[in-house]
Amino acid sequence: MMIQINLLPGAKKGVKSATGLSLPLSFSALGSGVRDPWLLAAAASVVIAVSTVGVLFTAQYARAGEVGERLERALDDSTRYEQALSARKKIATERDSVYRQLQIIRTIDDNRYNWAHILDEVSRALPAYTWLTALEQTTKAPSPPGVDSTGAAKPAAKAPAGKPRAGGEVGGKKTAEPAAAADSITVHPPLGFRLVGQTVDIQALTMFMRQLESSPFIQKVALSKSEIVIVDGKDVTQFELTAEYEVPPSGVIKTSPLVVPVR
Numbered sequence: 049m050m051i052q053i054n055l056l057p058g059a060k061k062g063v064k065s066a067t068g069l070s071l072p073l074s075f076s077a078l079g080s081g082v083r084d085p086w087l088l089a090a091a092a093s094v095v096i097a098v099s100t101v102g103v104l105f106t107a108q109y110a111r112a113g114e115v116g117e118r119l120e121r122a123l124d125d126s127t128r129y130e131q132a133l134s135a136r137k138k139i140a141t142e143r144d145s146v147y148r149q150l151q152i153i154r155t156i157d158d159n160r161y162n163w164a165h166i167l168d169e170v171s172r173a174l175p176a177y178t179w180l181t182a183l184e185q186t187t188k189a190p191s192p193p194g195v196d197s198t199g200a201a202k203p204a205a206k207a208p209a210g211k212p213r214a215g216g217e218v219g220g221k222k223t224a225e226p227a228a229a230a231d232s233i234t235v236h237p238p239l240g241f242r243l244v245g246q247t248v249d250i251q252a253l254t255m256f257m258r259q260l261e262s263s264p265f266i267q268k269v270a271l272s273k274s275e276i277v278i279v280d281g282k283d284v285t286q287f288e289l290t291a292e293y294e295v296p297p298s299g300v301i302k303t304s305p306l307v308v309p310v311r
Contacts, residue, residue, distance in 0.1 A: 162239055162293055165265040170243070173259035175252040182244035186290065187237075239293035246277070246284045253287050260291060267294035 167183075174180070247253050253274070261269045273288040 158236065165296075166241065166293060169260065169263040169265050173256055173263065175247075175249075175255045175259075177249055178245060178247040178252045178256060180243060180245040182242070184242055185239065186242050187240040236295050241291060241293070242272075243289040243291065244287070245289075246279065246286050248282070248284050250285055253285060257289065260289070264296040264300045265294055266291050268292045 170180070170183070245256075247256075253271075257269050257271065260266050269289060269291045271287060272290050275286055276283050277286045278284075
């Protein structure tokens with residue numbers, strides 16, 4: 049217990065405290081002391097802003113951790129898929145190389161007897177009292193299999209002003225690049241030839257052309273020129289024929305093993 053004595057005259061006697069403790073300032077006094085509403089609104093705005101920033105920071109931090117984990121998984125998958133694609137590309141390149149080699153072998157094997165068949169059919173169709181003076185190929189000789197027929201790369205020409213270059217960008221739009229030449233092998237390149245001969249019978253020439261056309265190895269037989277010439281004091285018909293080699297059906301050609309006797 050504390051006893052308060054008032055020594056000042058005219059002052060009211062103080063009220064005794066039951067607990068012996070007196071609070072100089074209470075929450076109600078604090079609230080009652082602030083009279084400006086704008087100050088209260090500013091304080092409330094600061095509290096709300098700090099709380100919002102804290103909540104957003106926590107959410108963004110958690111999302112950044114999740115995105116980082118997804119990025120690591122994507123990088124691992126990309127590395128694994130890149131190895132698989134590289135192995136697949138290597139296998140495809142080897143397959144194409146083997147296929148190309150097989151095509152080259154097939155081309156050589158299928159075309160090495162073309163002239164043998166042509167000469168055999170011409171000799172078989174040649175009638176009596178008719179002879180040949182020339183037989184030559186008229187088409188361009190094909191390049192050996194495996195040779196690049198596209199030619200060496202040429203330097204790109206400068207595009208005129210105002211015109212887009214191939215594969216460039218004009219006005220924010222990309223232009224299409226020219227398609228690359230296909231690397232293919234012609235198994236049966238075209239083979240044309242010319243026959244020049246003489247005959248003493250015009251009907252023999254007609255028979256010769258008809259027998260050549262009936263051959264499974266020769267097609268498009270046509271008479272280019274025919275004239276009368278004098279040979280050893282006699283009038284003979286000199287003719288010139290054009291024809292092409294035809295790929296025969298598979299059942300026409302018969303193969304047999306080559307047997308060479310060994311002593």
